Amino acid sequence: MTNKKKKNNSIKATIIFFAACAAVGAIVGFLIGVGEDWFNNHAVTPQNVLESVKSFGFQYTNLIFVSVILCTAVLSLGLYFYVKHHWKNWDGEDEDFYTNKIDTPLSCALSVLGVANIIDIAIVGFFYFCMPESSLDERLKAGIVTDLLYGFAILFHSTAQYVIIRLYKKNNPEKRGNVFSITFEKDWHGSLDELEKIQLYQASYRAYKITQYACLIIMTLSLPLLIFWSEGLVCMLTAALIMLIMTLAFSAQALRQSNKNKK
Amino acid sequence: MPLYNNLKEYRAKLGVNQQQMGALVNVSRQTISQIERGDYSPSVTLALKLAKVCGVTVEDIFSYEENENDE
Incomplete structure (x- = not known):
């Protein structure tokens, strides 16, 4: 072009x-x-709508939570066994076979688990938001099932991630890092080669740009929330804060890089 | 991409698969595969490492041909 x-x-x-x-x-x-x-x-009235949402949320959140856990389990474990099955038939050279039958399904399984982790936190937050006004003791009692479900979901997701990454490491023996270790990301990043680092940085830059646009859209959509419900302020400030942190981190890294080049 | 290579032939001469070749130059199997397919142009360091492992010069493995459509 x-x-x-x-x-x-x-x-x-x-x-x-x-x-x-x-x-x-x-x-x-x-x-x-x-x-x-x-x-x-x-x-x-906006208050009626809010009450209906809260009532629905308080009654059905646990059911939604169980559905999310089940869907995540079926999807991630299904992909895991699909890869395990095809791994046996791979000749070690056919790149198209590897990409379609092994690499992409494994990445999808990890993405599903990553998204499920975020949904889990959102569901717990939504449940406590929907809970009727009462004392802290009563609120904690009412939320015990959701808390237990959340604990189970975190345990299941971590274990599934561990199993999937173990299979990925079997396919790529040069990769290092244990999912349960706090130095996992550092170890994993250290074992990436030049092409993988380029791919990671390209994906990160794309994520940075998309998050910036998403924050702008969230801030714009928060306006009607603020006007009708007087509820969007936290949402708007959170989006602004995320955008500010990302912009500052990006600028700091750019400055660091330019100073490094001067030396 | 105007960068062509004979890495697959030299690897066959060495008698190693992509995984083993990757281990020899400290990169992943996927990177070797992408270079062989011409989807990725390696860094100078990696090109030199590959040439050293194959026992030839970089020019023997990689060749650059100007594309007429490129400005």
């Missing part, structure tokens, strides 16, 4: 981005404008 074409594409992408931002802003503005009338006409 020539530089002129690249420049045209970047201008198009910028115009599309700002047009999309304007469209989202217009929709949010319209919804804010007509929202109050719509709620009043349908006899639905």
